[in-house]
Amino acid sequence: MLILSIESSCDETAVALVEDGRKVLTDQIFSQADLHAIYGGVVPEIAARSHLEVISRLAERALQVAGVTRADIDAVAVTYAPGLIGAVLVGVNFAKSAAMALGVPLIPVHHVRGHIAANYLAYPELTPPFLCLAISGGNTMLVDVRDYCSMHILGQTRDDAAGECFDKSARVMGLPYPGGKPIDELSKRGDDHKYELPRPYVGQNPYDMSFSGLKTSVINIAHHCEQTGEELDKAGLAASLCRAVSESLVGRTMTAEKELGYKKLAVAGGVAANSRIRGDFQKAAQKAGYELFIPPLRLCGDNAAMIGAQGYYEFLEGHTADSGLNAYATMGL
Amino acid sequence: MPMRRWGCNMVAITNSEVETEEVGEHFGTQIPDGSVVALYGELGSGKTAFVRGMARGMGIDCLVNSPTFTIVNEYLGKRNLFHFDMYRLGGADELYDIGWEDYLGRRGVCAVEWSENVSGAFEGDEYAVRFEKLGDSSRRITIEGGNQSC
Amino acid sequence: MLTLALESSAKAASAALFEDGKFLGQTIQTDGLTHSRTLMPMAEFLLKNTEHTVKDLGLVAVAHGPGSFTGLRIGMAAAKGLAWGLQIPAVGVSTLEAMAFGGPDAEGSMLCCAMDARRNQVYNALFEVRGGKPVRLCPDRAISVAELEPELISYKKPWILLGDGAELCYNTLDKKKLAFQLAPEPLRIQSARGVGLAAVGIPSGTADDLLPVYLRLSQAERERQERIKKTKEKDHE
Numbered sequence: 047m048l049i050l051s052i053e054s055s056c057d058e059t060a061v062a063l064v065e066d067g068r069k070v071l072t073d074q075i076f077s078q079a080d081l082h083a084i085y086g087g088v089v090p091e092i093a094a095r096s097h098l099e100v101i102s103r104l105a106e107r108a109l110q111v112a113g114v115t116r117a118d119i120d121a122v123a124v125t126y127a128p129g130l131i132g133a134v135l136v137g138v139n140f141a142k143s144a145a146m147a148l149g150v151p152l153i154p155v156h157h158v159r160g161h162i163a164a165n166y167l168a169y170p171e172l173t174p175p176f177l178c179l180a181i182s183g184g185n186t187m188l189v190d191v192r193d194y195c196s197m198h199i200l201g202q203t204r205d206d207a208a209g210e211c212f213d214k215s216a217r218v219m220g221l222p223y224p225g226g227k228p229i230d231e232l233s234k235r236g237d238d239h240k241y242e243l244p245r246p247y248v249g250q251n252p253y254d255m256s257f258s259g260l261k262t263s264v265i266n267i268a269h270h271c272e273q274t275g276e277e278l279d280k281a282g283l284a285a286s287l288c289r290a291v292s293e294s295l296v297g298r299t300m301t302a303e304k305e306l307g308y309k310k311l312a313v314a315g316g317v318a319a320n321s322r323i324r325g326d327f328q329k330a331a332q333k334a335g336y337e338l339f340i341p342p343l344r345l346c347g348d349n350a351a352m353i354g355a356q357g358y359y360e361f362l363e364g365h366t367a368d369s370g371l372n373a374y375a376t377m378g379l
Numbered sequence: 380m381p382m383r384r385w386g387c388n389m390v391a392i393t394n395s396e397v398e399t400e401e402v403g404e405h406f407g408t409q410i411p412d413g414s415v416v417a418l419y420g421e422l423g424s425g426k427t428a429f430v431r432g433m434a435r436g437m438g439i440d441c442l443v444n445s446p447t448f449t450i451v452n453e454y455l456g457k458r459n460l461f462h463f464d465m466y467r468l469g470g471a472d473e474l475y476d477i478g479w480e481d482y483l484g485r486r487g488v489c490a491v492e493w494s495e496n497v498s499g500a501f502e503g504d505e506y507a508v509r510f511e512k513l514g515d516s517s518r519r520i521t522i523e524g525g526n527q528s529c
Numbered sequence: 530m531l532t533l534a535l536e537s538s539a540k541a542a543s544a545a546l547f548e549d550g551k552f553l554g555q556t557i558q559t560d561g562l563t564h565s566r567t568l569m570p571m572a573e574f575l576l577k578n579t580e581h582t583v584k585d586l587g588l589v590a591v592a593h594g595p596g597s598f599t600g601l602r603i604g605m606a607a608a609k610g611l612a613w614g615l616q617i618p619a620v621g622v623s624t625l626e627a628m629a630f631g632g633p634d635a636e637g638s639m640l641c642c643a644m645d646a647r648r649n650q651v652y653n654a655l656f657e658v659r660g661g662k663p664v665r666l667c668p669d670r671a672i673s674v675a676e677l678e679p680e681l682i683s684y685k686k687p688w689i690l691l692g693d694g695a696e697l698c699y700n701t702l703d704k705k706k707l708a709f710q711l712a713p714e715p716l717r718i719q720s721a722r723g724v725g726l727a728a729v730g731i732p733s734g735t736a737d738d739l740l741p742v743y744l745r746l747s748q749a750e751r752e753r754q755e756r757i758k759k760t761k762e763k764d765h766e
Binding site: 204217 | 431442447476
């Protein structure tokens with residue numbers, strides 16, 4: 047079954063073609079670099095989030111690159127929630143009328159379910175149930191993936207996302223944005239016990255997390271050094287921060303895994319690229335005898351292939367929509 | 380936590396995130412629909428904590444997270460609160476591109492973090508909430524503006 | 530050729546069908562559920578009730594702005610999806626022009642089309658009905674009613690006010706300085722029927738060519754400030 051999938055929930059616009067939920071024929075993600083390729087040199091003034099301007103071009107390019115025709119498409123899947131409403135609406139309304147035009151079913155897909163489904167593309171052998179830690183730019187959540195379309199959030203951040211903590215700490219340290227990679231690099235040269243950073247306890251739900259206190263601590267440490275004239279050990283701060291974030295994430299995940307007993311653990315999202323977090327998960331999983339799944343970086347950011355993957359399973363469950371499909375800024379998993 | 384008020388202005392000193400939330404909560408009980416609340420303050424000064432309190436004060440039972448990546452979070456309930464974060468935006472023009480004008484037309488309250496980034500976009504009748512760091516965890520929060528007393 | 534016209538730039542949403550220029554029908558809703566829920570079901574309904582299928586469509590026409598950021602995106606994304614899916618041409622028309630084409634058409638009528646743009650401003654364009662069709666007198670712009678008034682006066686003719694900004698104009702313009710009236714209600718707002726009529730003769734393109742024309746207030750505001758600044762500089766000379 048060939049699915050044309052569309053993602054436009056925030057910064058990226060993407061169109062992909064995915065076969066049977068597991069094989070990606072193409073994943074066209076629009077980025078600034080593409081501007082020139084698409085417009086052949088004369089680039090009109092386009093806002094950063096220019097979903098409306100590029101969506102039909104991306105769809106056409108997807109067909110061309112994959113070498114398929116409109117008649118080959120069996121369904122259209124689209125991110126319908128959550129996200130920036132003006133962006134999601136573009137994807138949803140393009141998808142619904144494309145589906146109408148092609149005479150095929152329309153499949154609504156939840157964006158975070160898509161992130162979890164990125165694991166299916168990276169690991170064909172992975173099937174539910176498993177535990178998934180989703181740590182992307184805007185999400186930090188621990189999800190019990192009972193079945194392809196049956197998920198339960200065990201815990202999530204009560205304030206900042208883990209990735210955001212890295213980005214803002216990076217800014218305070220004078221590092222470039224996005225901060226994940228520079229902090230990662232810097233941390234390798236530093237003493238991870240140089241600074242004592244808090245391990246926040248969130249209260250009612252032990253699986254809930256909090257990162258805004260960590261961010262504030264990093265800010266305060268940097269500020270103190272500025273005031274006293276003491277030199278800030280940036281490498282040490284970066285290393286200490288990575289250790290703190292990792293311990294917050296890995297600790298809870300391993301506890302949840304033990305409780306659920308799946309012995310399968312996936313970590314999805316851009317923050318999974320952090321070497322300390324990755325390394326700690328690998329060690330912990332190996333020690334406990336769990337199978338660990340961490341997708342490659344290109345599947346960790348927003349993309350449409352993951353929507354095509356999840357869309358396949360939603361379709362098998364009969365989750366389709368009619369032409370009245372709406373977009374939502376917020377939606378539970 | 381001591382509060383002084385004169386005219387349409389209010390100043391509060393808070394010594395913890397919880398106290399900042401409480402100031403926000405009180406503000407949330409007073410603020411009418413259709414208001415724009417512009418928040419100004421550096422990283423980690425308590426803006427999101429304040430908005431968390433606002434939501435509670437407005438009777439909305441919702442998880443209030445930082446909208447840095449999402450740009451806008453919608454908290455819908457008995458009343459609606461639209462929580463913006465302009466941290467990633469380059470200027471007032473980009474405000475339009477995220478549907479700002481349409482949000483103003485919806486019934487609810489718009490709370491905007493990092494309003495410094497979109498100066499000139501507001502119409503002059505907004506509330507301005509300024510956060511000043513006095514120490515590691517103490518803050519001075521100044522609220523002015525609007526056409527109602529707080 | 531069967532043409533589907535879509536309009537979702539403001540509070541109302543509508544879809545209309547034309548066959549070889551002949552108006553077949555329209556569904557319009559001025560309140561209620563969001564356009565994302567109503568617009569395409571309206572189109573489906575019209576196709577079904579005129580005994581057509583989506584594959585019979587030869588052209589999609591849509592209002593491309595000015596108007597609500599969200600509303601325009603819904604209509605345009607839907608138009609793009611259809612045009613791309615069916616591989617048929619698409620054409621975008623000015624919301625204000627569509628408004629004029631759906632308005633009163635007595636010969637010589639002076640149409641002032643105005644959409645509420647907040648901050649006491651309106652998205653506006655002026656038209657004169659000649660030979661049964663509205664002829665454009667100025668480009669689409671965002672303007673305050675105060676600035677619009679002298680321009681309307683200069684034409685020395687009575688004006689018919691259209692759009693959701695018509696009442697604002699009606700209540701602000703000076704009755705002692707010029708003559709104006711509100712267009713009859715059924716003819717006052719933009720509609721898919723107006724889009725379809727306005728689209729006749731406009732060269733179409735592909736789904737890719739369809740681009741929104743937002744007339745952003747912030748940009749318009751800056752331009753206005755520039756105009757005011759220039760006027761002040763002239764006064765100082």
